[in-house]
Amino acid sequence: MSILKERESSRSPLIGAAELAAHADLPAPAAHTEAELAALIRLLTLPKARIETVTVGHSRDAASRAAAEAFATAWTARGGTVLATVSWPETAASWLRPAHRLTAEIPDAWVLAAAPLGFAQLARRLRHSTDWDPARSYAFASLHDSRVPALAGDDVLHGLRGATAYGATWDVRHRWVTTRLPAEVTP
Numbered sequence: 001m002s003i004l005k006e007r008e009s010s011r012s013p014l015i016g017a018a019e020l021a022a023h024a025d026l027p028a029p030a031a032h033t034e035a036e037l038a039a040l041i042r043l044l045t046l047p048k049a050r051i052e053t054v055t056v057g058h059s060r061d062a063a064s065r066a067a068a069e070a071f072a073t074a075w076t077a078r079g080g081t082v083l084a085t086v087s088w089p090e091t092a093a094s095w096l097r098p099a100h101r102l103t104a105e106i107p108d109a110w111v112l113a114a115a116p117l118g119f120a121q122l123a124r125r126l127r128h129s130t131d132w133d134p135a136r137s138y139a140f141a142s143l144h145d146s147r148v149p150a151l152a153g154d155d156v157l158h159g160l161r162g163a164t165a166y167g168a169t170w171d172v173r174h175r176w177v178t179t180r181l182p183a184e185v186t187p
Contacts (some may be wrong), residue, residue, distance in 0.1 A: 033165045044109060045078070053107045053108045057087070057102050064135050084105055086101045102122075111138050116147070139163075149172050149177060158172060158174055163184060
């Protein structure tokens with residue numbers, strides 16, 4: 001193994017304390033909306049998506065837990081399967097346990113309802129230690145913030161997509177978050 005690869009593999013994926021402190025103003029998740037849930041379901045059921053099984057992950061705050069439960073109820077009512085539901089705390093020592101639980105089964109997609117800081121930490125661990133693919137991941141509006149991919153790091157969230165509170169959709173391309181407004185939606 002080259003020295004560079006050895007350093008890379010031994011480097012912790014955790015976000016440093018100074019960087020976390022600089023982003024402490026990220027908002028807590030708000031209660032999800034019906035428009036947001038409907039837009040998320042639409043993303044997962046696009047004709048080419050072919051998504052039947054999902055793993056749902058959420059922070060332990062009340063809004064994220066409620067969004068995850070609402071999604072699971074709506075998804076199973078449509079005939080979809082939820083393979084697992086995994087929660088994680090807003091702070092953790094390594095994030096390895098929730099990352100492994102989230103990726104223990106191989107779903108068609110991951111659905112995420114989370115607080116931004118904790119999710120950025122978890123996403124780093126997911127990319128560093130598992131086969132998680134952000135391009136197969138869908139999120140609620142709480143992660144629709146350009147600071148989240150910047151905090152998570154280069155391309156950690158590339159491909160992640162989600163729904164806004166008013167029913168639009170968004171996606172992450174490298175460090176950019178792009179929002180797409182459907183014709184019938186006005187913020």
